[in-house]
């Protein structure tokens with residue numbers, strides 16, 4: 001008789017092993033096909049947590065793979081829609097030799113951010129947001145970044161680009177790690193042109209990056225690029241319980257934000273996406289855009305396209321500029337084509353219209 | 358405190374009683390003051406640091422209905438927990454929560470998701486708190502949770518009958534056989550009974566401890582086991598002391614207690630059956646049921662062994678059979694429809710305690726016996742062995 005009891009008691013133990021096939025067949029034989037039934041009927045009966053006005057219906061799914069509720073934009077630390085098109089070009093001055101000097105001020109500090117409705121993450125930030133501000137310069141500009149560490153841990157700023165060892169922002173070289181309360185001014189030329197990034201390089205590296213200390217650094221080519229609707233998307237993720245796996249994936253921090261608030265673009269206009277992969281703990285992330293194909297400029301360091309595709313993948317810190325035009329109006333999904341990441345938040349929509357955007 | 362020395366001698370007995378009560382209550386009053394001060398100042402001063410909150414949310418029960426998953430949560434941690442999001446199979450999923458997303462200590466909430474789960478497959482449920490702590494439960498074999506309708510009640514009644522009632526009744530039929538046995542063999546069978554029961558009790562403790570691991574921490578699974586085992590044993594012993602006299606009445610009482618102990622044990626077992634059924638596991642079928650039946654028949658033997666020499670009425674036998682067997686049915690109902698690890702642990706522990714008490718009584722009964730020690734030892738070992746071997750029969 002204890003075996004029956006065993007059956008039950010063993011239940012929590014058998015975590016990883018799947019159900020044995022014999023039992024499955026028995027179940028199949030004995031019970032009808034109930035699982036596939038539609039199910040959305042029960043939800044309205046209970047008090048929904050979702051804030052009124054949250055566009056849970058925007059996907060048109062009967063049972064939605066979406067977070068519940070709305071984020072508080074003040075707690076997020078920024079507006080993901082505004083972030084798409086916000087650039088920090090710094091304070092511009094002319095140097096005696098006629099070159100442009102761009103001065104940026106970056107303060108690192110701890111801040112709790114909201115990465116999904118009601119889900120708070122104790123982040124470390126550059127200027128209070130994750131990702132940090134998108135810094136933008138033109139090829140050949142002199143860049144001066146006044147960095148102040150107002151956080152609780154030593155941090156650095158490590159820029160991708162070509163610069164001297166002292167400006168590399170890594171421990172043990174030049175100023176190394178900047179202690180809390182300390183500061184340093186990084187200075188270098190904005191070369192080469194392309195889509196770059198910056199991040200903290202203090203140790204342990206994984207944690208400093210995954211806590212939120214990263215941002216996009218765009219160096220425009222001297223001759224510029226064709227006019228376009230430009231969007232910055234940083235593929236990132238958050239491990240909320242510190243088990244080395246991410247609970248939330250997103251573009252620009254908030255899970256499913258652009259699914260609830262589609263990115264509006266005009267039909268036929270050139271859309272340029274600055275896509276940077278800052279996903280920690282997973283080596284690769286990807287993007288797939290529905291109903292369309294895009295031109296790829298890897299690392300943005302060339303003005304000629306290398307690829308015409310609808311899906312690309314990027315390793316950590318890899319980035320690419322994508323250019324496309326939407327020929328038809330309507331809603332088009334974009335997401336990681338690792339469907340796991342999609343379902344964990346890295347999914348959004350383009351709203352293509354003929355009207356204003 | 359020097360007050361008592363300064364006082365004149367007590368004037369009257371009434372005054373003294375009052376004084377005694379005052380002294381009894383004073384520490385409680387002071388304790389209340391301490392708690393008050395601590396809550397007001399101490400907690401904030403001492404513990405309110407940047408340390409992240411300790412959040413403990415237990416997924417107590419998961420109910421599956423066609424296209425719907427309902428997760429019952431208990432906050433077993435020291436402070437309120439706010440549920441922020443829920444995932445099924447590594448996907449954020451829309452849900453509703455009632456009564457509120459913030460669950461106070463020892464409070465409960467129900468998360469309801471419209472999710473197209475798949476019959477017979479495995480699903481992983483995760484609930485995220487506002488601080489990103491993850492609480493999870495794996496459903497190994499998804500199958501609809503029984504609802505309390507006629508069909509399920511019938512099913513559970515039949516299951517309880519097959520596994521509990523019928524085998525016990527069959528075991529009672531050993532009575533005529535026992536009556537014919539020589540004295541020394543009676544000793545053998547009595548100690549056999551003790552062996553059977555001891556095995557059962559030890560097994561129930563092991564199961565209870567096992568289950569205790571899944572009890573929400575605030576309910577202290579191991580403490581629950583201790584409470585159940587010791588509480589049941591001590592209460593039964595006290596009741597037994599009152600009821601039992603000498604000779605026949607004592608043996609009758611003992612048989613009744615054996616029946617009661619087994620009944621409590623079977624109640625826990627019924628819970629397990631119901632819960633296993635709910636998890637789709639009793640669908641393993643008739644082989645298991647048969648195995649249990651064979652195994653449980655020994656319980657009937659245990660009941661009648663102490664009174665095999667005594668005149669008995671059929672009604673008494675029927676009453677014992679019901680006492681020992683019927684709780685299986687009740688257990689199956691509760692287990693299938695409202696199972697919780699807390700209940701399961703407690704019932705298993707109570708059953709074990711009852712059985713230990715009975716084993717103790719049987720051994721005491723044999724202490725004054727005339728049977729040879731050899732037969733008793735052989736019987737005891739045989740009892741353990743029988744349980745072990747029939748247990749192998751149904752081991753999964």
Ligand SMILES: [Cu+2]
Pocket residue numbers: 153154155156200201202208209213
């Ligand atoms: Cu850092």
